[in-house]
């Protein structure tokens with residue numbers, strides 16, 4: 001079996017830009033993968049095109065070697081853009097090879113550890129009364145873990161984010177929310193890397209102990225030492241890692257206890273090949289995976305296969321409940337469907353997802369530019 005073609009497609013089926021890769025073999029099999037960057041299409045598509053040049057003709061079953069060759073062959077190893085392209089190819093190779101063997105992808109990863117993959121849900125409320133009602137509704141529907149939106153993250157006029165105002169309001173929200181819903185539900189907010197160390201510490205210190213169960217990405221992640229300083233200022237568990245593009249980026253966060261829930265994104269970290277290594281490294285430190293999954297059905301399907309195969313699992317991000325039906329069956333005739341608060345693990349060959357690119361033919365090509373967020377003084381902050 002040889003790789004016959006690798007195609008990159010970017011399109012926007014409604015909610016966000018999706019970047020997918022299709023790998024074909026010379027004996028009629030194909031597999032799908034997705035890139036986690038979901039922007040800068042020319043760069044990701046260009047990286048896939050470079051890789052295509054030397055991957056055509058190779059044996060698609062040598063997935064681990066292909067990972068090494070794509071990571072290391074340009075001498076300047078890795079990087080976020082290259083690993084998202086690699087991730088898409090790696091996921092597609094797993095889909096293709098599993099189909100060729102007639103087995104689900106999890107069989108390539110050591111077999112099925114669980115029958116269902118638990119998920120967490122995300123709130124969208126922007127005032128306290130709505131937030132309490134929304135969380136109570138999710139608890140009544142059986143959700144164990146609820147991630148909350150902080151004040152001012154989205155939908156602000158001119159995309160202005162004021163951290164001190166957000167910290168004060170959001171700390172008050174969560175204190176009242178915990179009193180309203182009691183000790184049961186797992187609750188944690190996502191700060192989208194918008195805070196400084198001092199702001200993040202203030203946020204945590206303004207709430208009674210036990211108010212939140214995790215804090216997702218309060219500060220940027222380039223400097224693990226900054227997280228170590230923040231760790232010394234609060235005992236709230238951190239959920240970090242959705243941007244990490246290799247096991248090496250995860251390494252200090254795992255080894256120094258800086259991430260307590262690994263927010264791994266299989267479409268960013270480098271596909272199944274790298275995700276399984278990160279999962280094993282996390283297992284040695286008793287850290288559960290809590291994967292990032294805001295992308296398309298290929299990412300969800302790959303994350304479900306990963307969740308089936310690893311022992312250390314907390315929850316998968318699911319956005320189909322808070323945002324509604326995301327992608328049509330016309331474009332994705334086979335896609336994972338949530339059952340209550342978890343995804344059943346499919347037993348069909350491959351990933352359990354398919355794309356009808358003909359149905360996506362008339363959709364806008366990607367190239368969606370995220371809005372650029374600023375502080376009130378006009379300076380730049382993170383998206």
Ligand SMILES: [Mg+2]
Pocket residue numbers: 190192216217242
């Ligand atoms: Mg996040």
